[in-house]
Amino acid sequence: MPELPEVETIVRDLRPQVAGRRISEVIHLNPQVLRHPGPQELLSSLPGQLAVQLARRGKFIHLRLDSGQTLVVHLGMSGSLTIAAAGSPILGHTHLRLRIEADRELRYRDPRRFGRVALGTEAELISLGVIPVLGEEPLARGFPGPGVHQILRLSARPVKAVLLDQAVIAGCGNIYADEACFLARVRPSRRAFRLTAKERGRLLAALPIVMREAIRRRGSSFSDYRDGFGAKGEAFEALLVYGRGGGACVRCGSTLRQSTVAGRTTVFCARCQV
Ligand SMILES: [Zn+2]
Secondary structure, three states: OOOOHHHHHHHHHHHHHHHOOOEEEEEEOOOHHHOOHHHHHHHHOOOEEEEEEEEEOOOEEEEEEEOOOOEEEEEOOOEEEEEEEEOOOOOOEEEEEEEEOEEEEEEEOOOOOEEEEEOOOOOHHOOOOOOOOOOEEOOOOOOOOOOHHHHHHHHHOOOHHHHHHOEEEOOHHHHHHHHHHHOOOOOOEEEEOOOOOOHHHHHHHHHHHHHEEEOOOOOOOOOOOOOOOOOOOOOHOOOOOOOOOOOOOOOOOEEOOOEEOOOOOEEEOOOOOO
């Protein structure tokens, strides 16, 4: 599943191609991926709108329009959002095609169809439960705020479960939760309230570090993820623990263990991470 670094890479790729340009036409819409409003409403309201800004919030892509509405895209497990020249071949499972001015198309594709698309004001979409209320952004200035520290300090949940909770930290998923725990030398299964202040500080400092590094490598393409131009990223090859259960720890050489924490496959070093 694309996490913050993958979604951020896509948004950065697409922003100069989309922001400040007008949506001239909805060429194709599969109503099954649309969460809000109805297809007719979307088809009638999108054409002619100016894309004012393309932004990321957690794992959501926000295309802000001059009407005050936002086209929100969540990529689910296997979704991609790419810009293509008009007339270029259409891949299977393309559920939404928007013509941007005359010569290019914004295409949303999702073979496994866990993703979703919605249109409305952000307040409206949140009040309808179409998009959730999200927690702090790990890359924002001021992260981590006192709220995140407080939640970790009091929670009896495993550290990893707190990291994965989008209402606490927006955009962190399985990959970067494991990577941050490894970097911070904290075992993902530890009860959050048992962390010392020092460990908590290390863990929250590690999150933006692993995410910035993954963005620098244009995201982790272990399965379906592609950037805004349809190309693979190179961050997967540089991950230290995720997907490497049974391999050697880069820090101490012992065998990395794999277990299930917070319902997710989790890899850690039992010697380095306490
Ligand atoms: Zn180790």
